[in-house]
Amino acid sequence: PPPPPRSYGGGGGGSGDAADSGGASDGAGGRAGILGMFLAGWAARVAADPQFPFKVLMEELVGVTACVLGDMSSRPNFGLNELDFVFSTLVVGSILNFVLMYMLAPTPGAYSLGSRVATLVSKGTTFAVVGFGAGLMGTAISNGLIALRKRMDPAFETPNKAPPTLLNAGTWALHMGISSNLRYQTLNGVEFLLGNVMPPPVFKVSVIALRCMNNVLGGMSFVLLARLTGAQKSDKPASSDSEAKERLI
Structure with a gap:
């Protein structure tokens, strides 16, 4: 085979x-x-792939921005009460997006369905390991910033408890091994095909649009997964409509 x-x-x-x-x-x-x-x-x-540097640049600039916006849009009050979580997502996402781009650069070939499934599983396992390590790093950075803030301002209180380190890293591993693996393998294949039929200017516009949508979806799916696993949850209960109106007045 x-x-x-x-x-x-x-x-x-x-x-x-x-x-x-x-x-x-x-x-x-x-x-x-x-x-x-x-x-x-x-x-x-x-x-x-001569377009590879452009794809990486768009992934880090447009893609990460879209990912953060998707993350914030899935949180109460647009994430303004959970900026520590948002920053952790930004740091880890920037690292992982580059790893995904670097390790999933495809080449054409007459591959069987079994070979493609094997690649999907093997890359998913690799990305789960990378996601776990990056999750540990992101949690450490986020907790370090919170500790520094408390040291500078003893009266400061975080709106959320620090996420459990291993649970948060495990959530990133699941997200990378399943969601990111499926989305980026599909995206890279689509881009590879489009690059052969589209003029370069049109292709570059399509890369920007596709990576925006992909990262918004990725940011939202991570928040949903983190809520399901309990890795990230707001300590503040949802306010009633009357309390919300009072804050607006």
Whole structure:
């Protein structure tokens, strides 16, 4: 059977020589090896898809903005009472969106349905692990900012309890392994097809529109998942209509 579809792996889309020459020494040599692997992988992705840098740029600028707006729109009071959660989503989302783009750069081929399903499962597992690690990082950053704020202003009280670290990381793992994996694999395939039939200016506009919609959907789906798992929930009960009207007066 044909091999699974070639979505480039985490560091490696380039030549083995670059990786071997970079990893020969410890310390600075090891860091240079990692950087060399990344640069080689980046070059391979650009060679396979000249529009790859533009897609990454739009993902980080337009996509992350849309993701944050989708996240905030799914929260009470447009997320203004939960800015700590929103910031955590912003940090983790920025990291994960780049990882998704880098690791899911597709190449065409006559792949069987079984090979495509195997790739979907293997990438989902990889992204779940990455999502768990990024979730730990995002929670640590969010909790650190809250602690710093309390140190500067002892009277400050957070509107929400800090999310359980492992539960929040597990929620990110589920989101990455299932929702993000399905959405980005589909999106990358659609973009790859559109790039072959659309003029470059029209294609770039379609990339912006598609990534906006994808990230808004991603932000909203994460909030729903976080509510379901209990990783993120507001401590303040919903106000009655009369209380809301009083605040507006």
